[in-house]
Amino acid sequence: MLIVEDLYANIGSQEILKGINLTIGAGEVHAIMGPNGSGKSTLSKILVGHPAYNITRGKITFNGEDLSGFSPEERAQLGLFLSFQYPVEIPGVTNINFLRAAVNAVRKAQGRQTLDAIDFLSFIREKCSFIAMDESFLYRNINEGFSGGEKKRNEMVQMLALEPTLAILDETDSGLDIDALKTIAEGVNKLRNPHNAMIVVTHYQRLLNYIEPDYVHVLAGGRIIKSGDKSLALELEEKGYGWLESLEKV
């Protein structure tokens, strides 16, 4: 589904990714862990086409398409989704209008039936119920005045509504209490099926108790320095990243 080959990228004069290789197949969940500043968020943003980063080498292929030259909206229409670490507040645009515009833009591009106002309302209400988001949030401006946890819930509603084939969750667990984490994980698990995949970027093992990964990768200094199964996450929790980084140097 997703193949990242020898990817180098920078922002301004600062090189952040230094040769990433990653292959993700349908039905798989990959966790990406790593210390602060290792390039996890950069990789997430580059996958969905953030214009601030320059790819200097390597390529990204998604379902057979070379993504270079694809705009962020085209990538979303192909089925890529990023749950932002810091979702943006947009005063003046109501959540429900935004969600409907997004869902219909993606459906239209995919040649699927768009939803009218009434059908959309029942569609989106169901998604809200999956992650226990109060419907009143639909009528507020996008993320305006939302708490950290509410913003993350709103990201999850968007994800469930857009039904992506590859969802990237960038530190969706940060700022969540344990109950919210469980609810959100249950919502995320509703999206899991043999046809789509997920990248879960996180600092902590905790989220991975609820969203079980098939593979765990450790990103440090702009490269994946170790990959393994879910037991690697437990080992990291115990020994810290210093353990791997020192192995690296040897």
Place this chain on the structure above:
Amino acid sequence: MSEGSQLKLDAHFINCGQSYGQFPEGLIVLSLLDAAKTYPELVAAPENLTGNLIYVPQQVKIEKPIVIYNHAAHNHILIVCDNDAVINIIEDFTSSSDDIHNVTEIKLAPLARCKHLVIQRLAAEKLHSQVRVEQQNNTIFESFLLQKGSSLSEFEISVNLCGENAQTNLSGVFRGNGKQIHKQTVNVNHLVPNCHSSQLFRGILDNHAQGFFYGEVEVLKNAIKTQAHQSNKNLLLSKYAQMTTCPQLQIYADDVICTHGATVGQLEDDALFYLQSRGIEYADAKNLLVEAFMQEPITSITNGIFKQCCLENL
């Protein structure tokens, strides 16, 4: 809605300069020429002016909007609301062969209320328009100015708050494209104590358009307990667009609450990217953000028909 077509709403439609006599609800609409004969105390004999007197007698409340088509070269509209009268006026600048000079005078006697909407959707003509408002005690004036047409439009509103507990809310949106120039000059004079005023204007300029906002609030020495607020925010959609904004307060009284502010900015890249990353096309994402930028003055319109009319003509 296209330029030149009649606004679609349930209203009394008036062509500037024509006499209509008395409407069933009690409203009186006369040409200035006829008005000078019937109401010499209100109207002096007009000199080469096309215009109307719109007179709302005491306690007459006209909820149905009055739409005036200001299309002569020189218009003069005089709106007089007697004690406790109510009127809702839409001035529609839609087409003309000439440049237009317009003066609208609005006089509100105690307890009168007037809601006022200007839709400026001219094609290529130049426009110079003045709105002069005089408010006695306990009156409410609410005005919204939508400017999007004309190659060069200059709009001036000045309000004199002459009676205590008068309230005036002035708001508007101007949108410039191509090489359009939009100027708005807004003056509010607090002459007596205990009045409220607000100015809330948003400008959106694309291509080589230019915008100017000169807002002034003057609070005279005896006008204590005044509350005055002024805000002008502008969005430049092109690197060639220009905005000049000048929000000014002149306060000679103590014990007042006054605020003012102005900004000139661009669309936020983060917000655009967020919308695009959800599959929304760039042009649609931009439109959503531009609409969001206009929200505040539009939601300040309290008359539902006016609000609808505005949204249809944005």
